Amino acid sequence: MGEACDDLFENALQQLHQAFEHIDVSDDVKALLTVPKELVTFNIPVRLDNGDLKTFTAHRVHYNDAIGPCKGGIRYHESVCLGEVKALSFWMAIKCALVNVPFGGGKGGVQVNVKELSKAELERVSRGFVRGAGDFLGPDKDIPAPDMYTTSKIMLWMSDEYNTIKGSYQPAFITGKPIELGGSEGRETATARGAFFCTRELAKAKELDVQKTTVAVQGFGNAGSYLAAMLHDYGFKVVAVSDSQGGIYKKAGIDPVKLKYMKKKWKLSIPELAKDMKAKKITNKQLLELDVDILAPSALENQITKKNARNVKAKYIVEVANGPTTPAADTILEKKKILVVPDVLANAGGVTVSYFEWVQNKEGYYWDADTIDDRLEKIMVPAFHRTYELMTEKKVSMRTAAFLTAIQRIAKAVDAKGLIGV
Numbered sequence: 001m002g003e004a005c006d007d008l009f010e011n012a013l014q015q016l017h018q019a020f021e022h023i024d025v026s027d028d029v030k031a032l033l034t035v036p037k038e039l040v041t042f043n044i045p046v047r048l049d050n051g052d053l054k055t056f057t058a059h060r061v062h063y064n065d066a067i068g069p070c071k072g073g074i075r076y077h078e079s080v081c082l083g084e085v086k087a088l089s090f091w092m093a094i095k096c097a098l099v100n101v102p103f104g105g106g107k108g109g110v111q112v113n114v115k116e117l118s119k120a121e122l123e124r125v126s127r128g129f130v131r132g133a134g135d136f137l138g139p140d141k142d143i144p145a146p147d148m149y150t151t152s153k154i155m156l157w158m159s160d161e162y163n164t165i166k167g168s169y170q171p172a173f174i175t176g177k178p179i180e181l182g183g184s185e186g187r188e189t190a191t192a193r194g195a196f197f198c199t200r201e202l203a204k205a206k207e208l209d210v211q212k213t214t215v216a217v218q219g220f221g222n223a224g225s226y227l228a229a230m231l232h233d234y235g236f237k238v239v240a241v242s243d244s245q246g247g248i249y250k251k252a253g254i255d256p257v258k259l260k261y262m263k264k265k266w267k268l269s270i271p272e273l274a275k276d277m278k279a280k281k282i283t284n285k286q287l288l289e290l291d292v293d294i295l296a297p298s299a300l301e302n303q304i305t306k307k308n309a310r311n312v313k314a315k316y317i318v319e320v321a322n323g324p325t326t327p328a329a330d331t332i333l334e335k336k337k338i339l340v341v342p343d344v345l346a347n348a349g350g351v352t353v354s355y356f357e358w359v360q361n362k363e364g365y366y367w368d369a370d371t372i373d374d375r376l377e378k379i380m381v382p383a384f385h386r387t388y389e390l391m392t393e394k395k396v397s398m399r400t401a402a403f404l405t406a407i408q409r410i411a412k413a414v415d416a417k418g419l420i421g422v
């Protein structure tokens with residue numbers, strides 16, 4: 001596990017070094033972007049419902065804060081490790097700079113399987129994370145958010161813990177909160193909406209006939225389920241979806257809203273619903289290798305590797321998950337002329353609306369859902385086209401094009417400041 005972990009950060013650094021080959025930036029910038037600024041690892045002691053004490057290892061990383069305070073989610077997963085959190089915080093720094101959101105990159109993770117905990121135990125883990133991280137977090141220093149297996153409810157517990165410690169109401173401490181308690185309209189759907197805008201603009205750029213364009217979505221959580229619904233609603237043919245237990249395939253197309261409703265109501269996994277959806281059961285491995293136009297990995301990292309990249313038949317990959325494609329796979333996909341819309345662009349809708357939430361919290365004035373979606377579109381659509389054009393102009397991958405824009409912005413901030421305050 002530790003090895004796989006370091007691999008993910010190594011993958012991130014490989015992407016960075018590939019971008020350095022196409023950009024003229026100072027050695028200061030190169031040095032600062034190759035290592036995280038600071039990090040903390042701690043153990044959260046939690047009293048379980050049965051009276052036992054259990055500790056959960058947690059990490060929080062500040063990768064780079066040249067542009068602004070660090071921003072990034074907290075992941076709950078039993079395999080969370082430091083290398084993964086470092087990689088994710090690095091991608092956050094690139095992502096924020098790419099879409100011009102005034103934040104640096106941060107990320108956190110707790111080694112925990114949420115499915116094994118009661119609600120009360122989960123609350124104690126979440127409050128414990130805030131106590132353990134202490135002053136490493138703060139509304140003008142490092143603002144957490146949800147990630148895999150962390151929800152608005154968890155953000156609320158963390159927010160409440162912070163307010164209790166500080167003795168004042170500080171909603172800008174964390175984003176992804178429930179709407180009634182300082183959250184933003186549109187945050188729940190933001191990552192998917194951003195990915196949807198990218199997919200729609202990709203279809204326009206490639207002059208695809210949307211009605212005939214088939215899509216497979218891996219992962220049916222916050223990002224994947226809303227994305228599938230938005231694509232279906234727009235006219236794309238979503239033919240396959242999956243969760244951690246496996247997936248389903250239906251040539252005529254799946255109704256993701258109906259599937260989500262049944263999954264929630266009956267508490268069943270996607271493959272268990274194959275019959276009800278009149279679809280065929282498939283594995284996650286098969287989903288990645290389906291003959292579809294667009295593949296949207298929306299679950300975990302390292303899904304498309306040198307082992308299966310040659311079998312990928314999709315013409316386009318929209319990376320909703322962070323780090324789903326390894327650098328070795330990227331090389332294979334490039335040779336196969338498969339266009340990859342990179343994670344740092346495709347899933348940037350989440351951090352963009354998190355930024356909107358933070359601004360609203362600071363102002364104490366809240367925007368309506370249409371304003372949020374409209375402002376998100378005004379950021380995502382130009383970001384997609386700028387990156388697409390730079391890719392064409394520089395003859396590089398779309399990932400490298402995204403990195404070039406981001407590095408340029410970070411470099412300006414670093415060089416302007418000198419070494420003080422970076």
Ligand code: NAD
Nearest residue numbers: 148149191219220221222223243244298299321322347350
């Ligand atoms: P989530 O916890 O809501 O959903 C995760 C989904 O992935 C679930 O459907 C789960 O069943 C599925 N899954 C888990 N293991 C799997 C496996 N081995 N194979 C296939 N599916 C599996 O998480 P999310 O918030 O939707 O995040 C998904 C991805 O998107 C992550 O990589 C996350 O970092 C990225 N992301 C999320 C946000 C956000 O705002 N939620 C923002 C940016 C990036």
